[in-house]
Amino acid sequence: MTCGAQFAPSTTPPSRCDVCEDERQYVGWSGQQWGTLDELQRDHINEIREDLGLTGIGTKPSFAIGQRALLVRSPAGNLLWDCITLLDDATAASIRELGGVRAIAISHPHYYSSMVEWSRCFNAPIYLHAADRQWVMRPDDAIQFWSEDIKALWDGMTLIRAGGHFEGGTVLHLPAGAEGKGALLAGDIITPAQDRRWVSFMYSYPNYIPLPASEIDRIVAAVEPFDFDRIYGAWWDRNVASDAKAAVRRSAERYKRALGG
Numbered sequence: 001m002t003c004g005a006q007f008a009p010s011t012t013p014p015s016r017c018d019v020c021e022d023e024r025q026y027v028g029w030s031g032q033q034w035g036t037l038d039e040l041q042r043d044h045i046n047e048i049r050e051d052l053g054l055t056g057i058g059t060k061p062s063f064a065i066g067q068r069a070l071l072v073r074s075p076a077g078n079l080l081w082d083c084i085t086l087l088d089d090a091t092a093a094s095i096r097e098l099g100g101v102r103a104i105a106i107s108h109p110h111y112y113s114s115m116v117e118w119s120r121c122f123n124a125p126i127y128l129h130a131a132d133r134q135w136v137m138r139p140d141d142a143i144q145f146w147s148e149d150i151k152a153l154w155d156g157m158t159l160i161r162a163g164g165h166f167e168g169g170t171v172l173h174l175p176a177g178a179e180g181k182g183a184l185l186a187g188d189i190i191t192p193a194q195d196r197r198w199v200s201f202m203y204s205y206p207n208y209i210p211l212p213a214s215e216i217d218r219i220v221a222a223v224e225p226f227d228f229d230r231i232y233g234a235w236w237d238r239n240v241a242s243d244a245k246a247a248v249r250r251s252a253e254r255y256k257r258a259l260g261g
């Protein structure tokens with residue numbers, strides 16, 4: 001219930017959750033709690049609405065980490081960027097009306113959520129970076145691991161392995177985003193700060209563990225070859241609307257100054 005990762009079906013709850021027990025996450029203060037998708041469908045719904053020109057899908061009331069996914073509508077097929085735990089019939093019907101899902105790509109393990117349910121519902125493959133293979137709590141044949149630094153999709157979309165928060169931390173470059181100026185869909189690999197003009201980068205957000213300067217340089221270098229004016233973060237409206245590439249550069253410098261390097 002804390003990280004939202006779905007496990008394979010079992011008659012009794014799993015004994016532990018690797019994602020929660022990792023130092024990037026935490027076990028809830030009342031101890032590990034388990035639930036089922038059926039239960040989640042009973043007391044939560046998904047909201048589907050526009051978020052700065054893209055279609056967002058998020059759960060109400062907020063569940064687990066509280067991220068929203070983004071449905072990137074594209075001529076050769078829609079991409080579901082990141083994922084959420086709740087999938088129900090109403091959500092599936094709404095997304096089918098928007099053209100369905102050709103494939104799912106996820107920035108890092110905190111948003112693997114119930115990706116296998118989504119994959120089966122839309123008959124869509126799931127693209128995950130192979131460096132994070134150990135964090136898949138529900139293995140499935142639909143998962144396609146990629147191990148390069150970039151992976152080209154369709155309509156010019158590109159998955160970029162940036163590292164940082166997770167070894168396989170991935171962002172999506174969308175050349176048609178931001179009215180053709182380009183956008184990055186960044187999960188919390190590159191996180192828009194509260195002022196939405198700067199970004200940050202963390203090893204652990206809940207436990208306040210920063211990244212070393214070498215990882216900051218790695219993230220900046222990974223996105224440098226791409227043109228983008230906008231960054232979409234992991235939560236509703238947490239976006240850098242414009243001038244995002246300069247925001248990444250100056251935020252990286254600020255971060256490294258704070259580290260004292």
Ligand SMILES: [Zn+2]
Pocket residue numbers: 108110165188
């Ligand atoms: Zn995370």
